[in-house]
Amino acid sequence: MQLDELKAIAEKHRSSRKKIIVRTCMSAGCMSSQADIIKKNLEAEAKAQGLEADVEVRRVGCMGFCGQGPLVGWDNSGEHGLWEFVKPEDAASIIAALKGGECKVQRGDPKHPFFAKQMHIVRANGGIIDPERIEDYIAIGGYTALHHSLTELQPAQVVEEVTKSGLRGRGGAGFPSGLKWGTVAKSPGAKKYVVCNGDEGDPGAFMDRSVLESDPHLVLEGMAIAAYAVGADQGYLYVRAEYPLAISRLQIAIKQAKQLGLLGAGIFESPFNFNVDIRIGAGAFVCGEETALMASVEGKRGTPRPRPPFPAESGLWGCPTLINNVETFANISAIINKGGEWYAGIGTEKSKGTKVFALTGKIKNNGLIEVPMGIPLRQIIMEMGGGAPDGRSIKSVQTGGPSGGCIPADYLDTPVDYESLTKLGSIMGSGGMVVMDDTTNMVEIAKFYMEFCMEESCGKCIPCRAGTVQMFNLLEKITQRKATARDLAKLEELCDMVKNTSLCGLGQTAPNPVISTLKFFRKEYAELLQPDPFGP
Amino acid sequence: MAVKTLTIDGRPITAEEGATVLQAATEAGIKIPTLCHLEGVYDVGACRLCIVEITGTTKLLPACTTKVSEGMEVQTQTERLRNYRRMILELLFAERNHVCAVCVSNGHCELQTLAYSQGMEHIRYDYTFPKWNVDTTHRLFGMDHNRCVLCTRCVRACWHIEGAGTKNIAGRGATSKIITDLNQPWGDSDSCTECGKCVMACPTGALFQKGSTVGEMVHDRDKLEFIVTAREKKQWVAAD
Ligand SMILES: Cc1cc2nc3c(=O)[nH]c(=O)nc-3n(C[C@H](O)[C@H](O)[C@H](O)COP(=O)(O)O)c2cc1C
Numbered sequence A: 001m002q003l004d005e006l007k008a009i010a011e012k013h014r015s016s017r018k019k020i021i022v023r024t025c026m027s028a029g030c031m032s033s034q035a036d037i038i039k040k041n042l043e044a045e046a047k048a049q050g051l052e053a054d055v056e057v058r059r060v061g062c063m064g065f066c067g068q069g070p071l072v073g074w075d076n077s078g079e080h081g082l083w084e085f086v087k088p089e090d091a092a093s094i095i096a097a098l099k100g101g102e103c104k105v106q107r108g109d110p111k112h113p114f115f116a117k118q119m120h121i122v123r124a125n126g127g128i129i130d131p132e133r134i135e136d137y138i139a140i141g142g143y144t145a146l147h148h149s150l151t152e153l154q155p156a157q158v159v160e161e162v163t164k165s166g167l168r169g170r171g172g173a174g175f176p177s178g179l180k181w182g183t184v185a186k187s188p189g190a191k192k193y194v195v196c197n198g199d200e201g202d203p204g205a206f207m208d209r210s211v212l213e214s215d216p217h218l219v220l221e222g223m224a225i226a227a228y229a230v231g232a233d234q235g236y237l238y239v240r241a242e243y244p245l246a247i248s249r250l251q252i253a254i255k256q257a258k259q260l261g262l263l264g265a266g267i268f269e270s271p272f273n274f275n276v277d278i279r280i281g282a283g284a285f286v287c288g289e290e291t292a293l294m295a296s297v298e299g300k301r302g303t304p305r306p307r308p309p310f311p312a313e314s315g316l317w318g319c320p321t322l323i324n325n326v327e328t329f330a331n332i333s334a335i336i337n338k339g340g341e342w343y344a345g346i347g348t349e350k351s352k353g354t355k356v357f358a359l360t361g362k363i364k365n366n367g368l369i370e371v372p373m374g375i376p377l378r379q380i381i382m383e384m385g386g387g388a389p390d391g392r393s394i395k396s397v398q399t400g401g402p403s404g405g406c407i408p409a410d411y412l413d414t415p416v417d418y419e420s421l422t423k424l425g426s427i428m429g430s431g432g433m434v435v436m437d438d439t440t441n442m443v444e445i446a447k448f449y450m451e452f453c454m455e456e457s458c459g460k461c462i463p464c465r466a467g468t469v470q471m472f473n474l475l476e477k478i479t480q481r482k483a484t485a486r487d488l489a490k491l492e493e494l495c496d497m498v499k500n501t502s503l504c505g506l507g508q509t510a511p512n513p514v515i516s517t518l519k520f521f522r523k524e525y526a527e528l529l530q531p532d533p534f535g536p
Numbered sequence B: 001m002a003v004k005t006l007t008i009d010g011r012p013i014t015a016e017e018g019a020t021v022l023q024a025a026t027e028a029g030i031k032i033p034t035l036c037h038l039e040g041v042y043d044v045g046a047c048r049l050c051i052v053e054i055t056g057t058t059k060l061l062p063a064c065t066t067k068v069s070e071g072m073e074v075q076t077q078t079e080r081l082r083n084y085r086r087m088i089l090e091l092l093f094a095e096r097n098h099v100c101a102v103c104v105s106n107g108h109c110e111l112q113t114l115a116y117s118q119g120m121e122h123i124r125y126d127y128t129f130p131k132w133n134v135d136t137t138h139r140l141f142g143m144d145h146n147r148c149v150l151c152t153r154c155v156r157a158c159w160h161i162e163g164a165g166t167k168n169i170a171g172r173g174a175t176s177k178i179i180t181d182l183n184q185p186w187g188d189s190d191s192c193t194e195c196g197k198c199v200m201a202c203p204t205g206a207l208f209q210k211g212s213t214v215g216e217m218v219h220d221r222d223k224l225e226f227i228v229t230a231r232e233k234k235q236w237v238a239a240d
């Protein structure tokens, strides 16, 4: 494969495009409400109404507005539109509407703040291209960033560009990606690996799933560029078994990329080789932790080990290994194409670029959004999300899942960046954003997350294994109105100990939901306490 | 071999490059409490009893897996550490059914010894009284899950000293369990060589020789060390 061949594929694909494109979301959310039948019916209707020559019914990935799904979008000579809550029997009227016919299906408003306030880098192609056709990805400029890297840039220059962009890891901790890439590149070793972390175990989070389902080649291209930059020739994509659609689309994508010589040996006729294999996780939350993930890839029990050594020095089978999150890799092509400086121009001083969030919970507009870093929480919750449904008011926003915390409504003006969220006792996390209204009991929320951590603790270290059990029991005692101030003190003491002594991030952050709800909603705990029979 | 100088509890110490803080401390006669550490097998840093404070890092680090570095300042006995260690021990006692008075290892138990040495006076947490069984299907040995602390010393001894790979760990969190082969009764195990190294490695009365009664089960740790020293250093006399 050469650049002109790539361009020829893109050109051929673009020129054969039909006038009207009807885009049917075939991501997990819409698929669960018969999107596959909707697509079949749309195709049959286009034929029946004699529009076959003009209309392409295309399978696309997630459009983001998952709460209003199934979604069907259309493009016609520069105009776009969206139908929401589509049912299979709506196909005839949707196709008829393309010729100006009457259609009762609910129309979405592309100017709605939910869409208007977004900024798309990672999700730029989601809902537009067919994730199962590499030509679609190539037609919008796919794999040119890889070509540019391999032919115009030295590996160190690729690292430099990523460093310049200010990109930080999207898997939760926000470690500067350029620094990590540089470390792996400099670590001595003939064999190196690149690993993509698609374990995504946070309750309420589905950002990575959506990226993998909607635009698998974007992630593969990012991994390939990373491999070139750090000197790796083998990659692993770790995806949880609960994401069968993402896995099958990745398998298709890898096969297609190999056929075109965009993965495999001598990519773009350069000396660079890169193969990617998929590893399927069995659904343990802890396997998202990098050292546990690597143990799992090696075929061992997925438990974390102490760091250092960090994977960058000693990862898979003792070799230097670069491990990044799905969304981190999905940012790379844009950074290479448009430059690190362009990327660094988006966001805040220390948090660059955009972030994808899964907006869920007690909020009118559920779905996936991609926003520039630094956007105030209020804009996300009130304008894009439309606030709480049923006339209720927002009480709190949970970010960072079981490792994060609850931000009270009083702090909605906080900008969404790594430092600001940490300062409030929460974290950016991987992008889960669960909204709670005034009917939510915060002690119950803390208990929910503690139960999650207790069940997902790998059991290797004592503070996390036994500490989460005792913390959960104490929280249960509190919610059952059987606890005293002494129990609450015990709980707080345990939070401190488990946070400071656990082996891995799971235990170290497991107390966070309790600590943060205690910080902002202590009253709710106090109201449940009983007088101590043995005195205060 | 390069030498590093560091201080532990204010005492200047030298240690070989690549040594762990635990090795350096032990060599200097400074005692750091340990439980999952076992001479002769690799360390996993799991029990967290050996955590120490190191100037310059906010994180507490396990001495058994942290390598010494030049100029390192280590504290092993601060009030905070001692308090955390007591809490960890209390969590262990509340986690399973540790009834010392009727235990084969009473008086020779590392968990019990640690509780004494760390000043554990009572257990502030509710006992969870889980239901665990005792596997007495093996011809020579027994496994009482009620007394297991999941240190995985038996697993490591079985895999890395004996090389049999019989012992393993299954499940997760508090329901993790030491298993034999594919979670079958020990007596049915095809891979067990009956070497008894797991029993020697166990810090509590969880693994025992059949026929021992209260207080009779003494784990012969020196034998394990002897085998490893012989193998790795080609040194065939027992260190005393
Ligand atoms: C308990 C636990 C679970 C984690 N789960 C994930 C996950 O699902 N996906 C992910 O990308 N990172 C996860 N991480 C973070 C990874 O350990 C690692 O930091 C990350 O993959 C690095 O990629 P990044 O630098 O691109 O963020 C988890 C960490 C912990 C402690």
Ligand code: SF4
Residues within 6 Å of the ligand: A286, A303, A304, A456, A457, A458, A459, A460, A461, A462, A464, A465, A502, A503, A504, A505, A506, A507, A508
């Ligand atoms: S903190 Fe929890 S999940 Fe992490 S190693 Fe310890 S027991 Fe396992």
Ligand code: FES
Residues within 6 Å of the ligand: B033, B034, B035, B036, B037, B044, B045, B046, B047, B048, B049, B050, B051, B062, B063, B064, B065
């Ligand atoms: S002895 Fe170091 S963690 Fe257990």
